[in-house]
């Protein structure tokens with residue numbers, strides 16, 4: 550017999566997935582309102598206008614520095630790992646690896662036969678690995694938010710201690726400007742974690758996390774140095790399949806198109822979410838909203854004998870994906886199943902992490918009050934599960 554959680558404890562919306570994540574009802578309404586665009590050509594003005602709204606909206610939301618551009622294409626962030634391996638890493642990459650997603654990109658460059666073995670700086674799940682200054686790499690790669698563990702990292706170029714504070718530190722040789730590129734996997738952080746994009750060369754993400762749309766696309770904010778790097782590598786004789794060419798993707802993006810057919814409904818959902826975030830107050834608002842949810846979740850766990858934030862250092866605790874370990878006497882699988890039976894979904898931990906844990910997506914579409922209701926529901930289950 551499944552336990553029935555009292556209705557007044559339950560969240561109004563029970564979607565807490567870490568991707569795909571909660572889609573707001575107004576976004577679904579936007580699909581209805583755009584019904585005349587669905588099923589029409591992505592080479593014609595109505596769909597191109599959606600892409601334009603997404604590119605200009607993201608530029609505003611993320612405060613793009615002068616000269617930076619938004620590119621997009623099909624295949625999600627996973628495709629972008631191969632694009633970056635082919636078009637951005639010239640000789641050797643350095644990776645910060647502290648969970649599944651960072652590790653996957655490190656594997657991609659490590660296996661590339663045309664690159665030297667990648668330098669991988671590892672840290673245990675639940676902590677953060679930090680990039681290091683190096684003269685021997687041309688790409689630094691790190692996740693902004695490691696969705697598999699709930700640890701977040703600040704976005705900044707690694708700077709030798711002595712050079713810290715000096716003008717242009719970490720920027721490579723002055724003049725040419727093109728030192729190592731900082732390539733950030735912001736799939737679950739973009740749009741809800743603070744960032745100064747001038748610190749980055751490539752800040753890439755996908756629509757199914759903060760942007761509450763469907764998956765299948767990748768989006769990347771590119772610095773002029775990143776664009777120059779891709780142009781140089783792609784004309785150097787390295788074989789780059791057209792589908793994985795960053796310069797081809799950028800040419801299409803500049804024309805508000807994608808190389809091949811995108812999911813038009815995803816574009817509608819994404820454009821609506823970007824404009825909703827802007828209307829609420831932009832990135833600052835989104836950062837605060839997710840941080841408010843995270844404060845509720847982590848302080849709840851800290852006040853329970855039987856629950857502990859998985860990420861020990863409070864500064865590294867993600868404000869968009871929270872992970873809470875439960876005492877071994879409480880079966881997290883049973884808690885997750887009971888929540889699911891009561892309409893509260895997707896709070897299971899990342900599958901390969903294998904912990905007795907709850908993982909909670911706290912993207913801006915999620916109401917902080919619903920996070921509070923989730924914690925009340927878990928309290929109730931803890932009292933009734935025997």
Ligand SMILES: *Cc1c(COP(=O)(O)O)cnc(C)c1O
Pocket residue numbers: 568624625626627628650692694695696697734735736737755758764765766
């Ligand atoms: C979800 C996620 C990915 C994978 O995104 P896809 O669009 O499914 O390829 C990569 N990196 C991080 C940090 C993620 O959260």
